[in-house]
Amino acid sequence: MQLKNDLILRAARGEKTERIPVWLMRQAGRVLPEYRAVREKAGSFIKLATTPELAAEVTLQPVNILGVDAAIIFSDILVIPEAMGLPYEMEEKRGPIFPKIIQNQKDVDNLLIANGETDLNYVTKAIKIVKNELNDSVPLIGFAGAPFTIMAYMVEGSGSKTFSKAKKMLYTEPLLAHSLLEKITQSTINYLNAQINAGADLIQIFDSWAGILSPEQYNEFSLPYISKICEAITTVPKTVFAKGAFFARKDMAKLNCETIGLDWNMGIEESRRIIGENKTLQGNLDPCALYGTYDQIKKETISMLKQFGNHRHIANLGHGLYPDTQPDKIKCFIETVKEYSHIG
Amino acid sequence: MQLKNDLILRAARGEKTERIPVWLMRQAGRVLPEYRAVREKAGSFIKLATTPELAAEVTLQPVNILGVDAAIIFSDILVIPEAMGLPYEMEEKRGPIFPKIIQNQKDVDNLLIANGETDLNYVTKAIKIVKNELNDSVPLIGFAGAPFTIMAYMVEGSGSKTFSKAKKMLYTEPLLAHSLLEKITQSTINYLNAQINAGADLIQIFDSWAGILSPEQYNEFSLPYISKICEAITTVPKTVFAKGAFFARKDMAKLNCETIGLDWNMGIEESRRIIGENKTLQGNLDPCALYGTYDQIKKETISMLKQFGNHRHIANLGHGLYPDTQPDKIKCFIETVKEYSHIG
Numbered sequence: 001m002q003l004k005n006d007l008i009l010r011a012a013r014g015e016k017t018e019r020i021p022v023w024l025m026r027q028a029g030r031v032l033p034e035y036r037a038v039r040e041k042a043g044s045f046i047k048l049a050t051t052p053e054l055a056a057e058v059t060l061q062p063v064n065i066l067g068v069d070a071a072i073i074f075s076d077i078l079v080i081p082e083a084m085g086l087p088y089e090m091e092e093k094r095g096p097i098f099p100k101i102i103q104n105q106k107d108v109d110n111l112l113i114a115n116g117e118t119d120l121n122y123v124t125k126a127i128k129i130v131k132n133e134l135n136d137s138v139p140l141i142g143f144a145g146a147p148f149t150i151m152a153y154m155v156e157g158s159g160s161k162t163f164s165k166a167k168k169m170l171y172t173e174p175l176l177a178h179s180l181l182e183k184i185t186q187s188t189i190n191y192l193n194a195q196i197n198a199g200a201d202l203i204q205i206f207d208s209w210a211g212i213l214s215p216e217q218y219n220e221f222s223l224p225y226i227s228k229i230c231e232a233i234t235t236v237p238k239t240v241f242a243k244g245a246f247f248a249r250k251d252m253a254k255l256n257c258e259t260i261g262l263d264w265n266m267g268i269e270e271s272r273r274i275i276g277e278n279k280t281l282q283g284n285l286d287p288c289a290l291y292g293t294y295d296q297i298k299k300e301t302i303s304m305l306k307q308f309g310n311h312r313h314i315a316n317l318g319h320g321l322y323p324d325t326q327p328d329k330i331k332c333f334i335e336t337v338k339e340y341s342h343i344g
Numbered sequence: 345m346q347l348k349n350d351l352i353l354r355a356a357r358g359e360k361t362e363r364i365p366v367w368l369m370r371q372a373g374r375v376l377p378e379y380r381a382v383r384e385k386a387g388s389f390i391k392l393a394t395t396p397e398l399a400a401e402v403t404l405q406p407v408n409i410l411g412v413d414a415a416i417i418f419s420d421i422l423v424i425p426e427a428m429g430l431p432y433e434m435e436e437k438r439g440p441i442f443p444k445i446i447q448n449q450k451d452v453d454n455l456l457i458a459n460g461e462t463d464l465n466y467v468t469k470a471i472k473i474v475k476n477e478l479n480d481s482v483p484l485i486g487f488a489g490a491p492f493t494i495m496a497y498m499v500e501g502s503g504s505k506t507f508s509k510a511k512k513m514l515y516t517e518p519l520l521a522h523s524l525l526e527k528i529t530q531s532t533i534n535y536l537n538a539q540i541n542a543g544a545d546l547i548q549i550f551d552s553w554a555g556i557l558s559p560e561q562y563n564e565f566s567l568p569y570i571s572k573i574c575e576a577i578t579t580v581p582k583t584v585f586a587k588g589a590f591f592a593r594k595d596m597a598k599l600n601c602e603t604i605g606l607d608w609n610m611g612i613e614e615s616r617r618i619i620g621e622n623k624t625l626q627g628n629l630d631p632c633a634l635y636g637t638y639d640q641i642k643k644e645t646i647s648m649l650k651q652f653g654n655h656r657h658i659a660n661l662g663h664g665l666y667p668d669t670q671p672d673k674i675k676c677f678i679e680t681v682k683e684y685s686h687i688g
Contacts, residue, residue: 073467161505162632162666164632164635164666164668167632170634171632171635171636171640171644172637172640173638185422189669211588211609212661214608214609215609215611217630244555244609246590246591247611247614263557264558265555265588265591267559267591270591286558287508288506288511288512288514289515290510291508291512291515293516294514296516318558321510322506324508338594
């Protein structure tokens with residue numbers, strides 16, 4: 001099953017491509033009126049994410065409507081705590097809320113190691129539907145949260161500006177934190193392998209809260225678990241995106257992964273210098289740049305492409321799309337990449 | 345009027361000191377039960393900040409209770425928009441809310457340039473009371489927000505994870521943003537000079553939301569205005585703390601200021617290398633480190649001191665104290681600095 005458009009896979013592997021591939025974090029989501037219609041029909045975010053037919057439908061929307069070079073399965077990083085026995089609710093304004101949180105070793109012992117095939121079969125079912133519908137047109141990206149980011153929610157119980165409860169555990173009970181991280185890591189490996197078995201063509205690990213850790217803590221509590229996942233996943237290319245972890249770029253270059261995501265705070269040329277030539281870089285336009293006029297978006301996008309230098313680059317934003325972005329502005333970004341990144 | 349303890353002033357100027365001076369961002373605040381009692385009496389945060397006798401009382405508390413080497417005037421960075429004609433309310437859970445926001449040139453034109461002596465005389469009055477009570481024991485720090493951070497609130501209308509409305513203005517109406525930033529800058533210079541005239545011995549500029557900007561935007565919309573303030577204030581040492589602006593460290597080294605604040609994401613030795621030897625560095629323990637045991641806090645603090653190398657360093661946290669920190673843990677941090685930073 002040869003993909004008709006395998007630009008992202010080839011770019012990830014460091015092969016020359018005719019042009020730079022492009023997709024957007026949160027491309028399947030609130031920016032699209034077509035998504036909002038399905039979300040309405042589903043009744044709730046969690047219902048949407050756990051109903052394979054609906055999750056598949058919104059996964060496919062940006063491929064058809066925006067013309068991106070990959071689909072990314074519509075899901076949530078917090079399905080892992082859910083599968084481990086820590087369910088969450090999604091409140092419209094507050095975000096995820098966990099009625100139970102992890103406070104001690106007994107709580108960790110009570111957690112299950114998630115079985116990707118059975119506990120998360122609503123995701124693998126959605127992947128199979130998407131793969132069938134895509135009909136080998138573009139690759140499908142599977143994903144999971146990095147263990148530290150998942151742990152942060154499981155200990156904090158909700159989103160937070162500081163995640164001070166979760167970080168407190170790193171200082172006061174490092175062994176407890178490590179035992180929790182280990183269990184999350186095993187669950188995540190199972191989960192990603194299940195996604196790959198169902199058809200995911202590459203996977204991305206999101207360390208969304210990397211930026212709250214000090215360099216030392218990142219090296220102790222986050223990077224080793226990301227590394228374990230990268231070592232365990234051997235059949236598809238892997239992307240690691242650690243938002244805010246500018247200080248870890250040098251160490252991330254040693255990960256057994258193909259692609260490193262950059263946020264918009266990270267200078268492109270500096271990042272290339274720090275990371276070296278052996279990784280593909282993904283990113284990194286500021287999502288707010290898409291609030292500009294078409295001319296401004298074109299200018300910013302071309303400037304980004306030039307800095308990445310048309311090689312080992314997967315064009316994306318430096319963070320997920322903001323919900324009030326206009327679809328036509330997103331198309332302008334995508335079309336500019338397609339038009340201005342031709343090689344030769 | 346020679347200060348009995350002028351360690352911070354001498355450290356800022358690069359002179360050798362017997363030991364490293366120490367204070368903590370948000371040392372006057374919710375961590376102290378004594379503060380909470382005065383806050384209760386005042387009835388509201390804004391009432392407390394605008395009543396000189398009460399603001400002076402909570403300013404003095406950490407000097408007496410914790411034994412820090414400086415007082416910092418109890419106030420809020422948002423008094424500047426208030427003085428410019430954009431009042432705010434403080435909601436207990438949500439933080440600051442601006443009923444009116446800045447949307448166009450007419451809104452900017454309607455703003456006043458704050459006169460530090462008259463519009464903000466509740467702050468200068470509080471400073472005079474504090475200086476009198478301190479009786480030249482330790483220096484008093486005055487402060488203001490950096491113009492970009494202030495602008496972010498005036499356009500967004502509240503705190504935000506992304507400040508996407510404020511950033512949208514940078515992309516869509518850069519000239520409008522610059523005219524607003526210019527007016528804030530003039531107001532801030534007036535305000536800081538009024539604080540200095542009233543007795544502030546050094547000043548700090550807080551760019552709390554620096555970290556949401558790309559390196560290019562930071563160089564266009566934030567740093568030039570901080571630089572203007574630094575050039576305009578000539579009589580006391582200046583500290584610039586731009587949280588999250590790791591990418592700007594090299595350029596910040598060129599500011600006409602004595603001290604650069606580091607957050608806990610910024611590697612100490614790397615920051616010294618980037619910034620060079622001509623600035624004092626302030627920081628940068630993770631506020632969450634104070635959740636640890638006394639032994640852990642001591643260990644982390646000594647490790648921090650060693651990395652700074654006992655020279656041109658003002659010990660502090662890498663961000664403000666979190667409200668649930670125990671006062672005895674704060675004392676442990678302070679006493680460790682005092683004990684372990686003796687030179688020679």
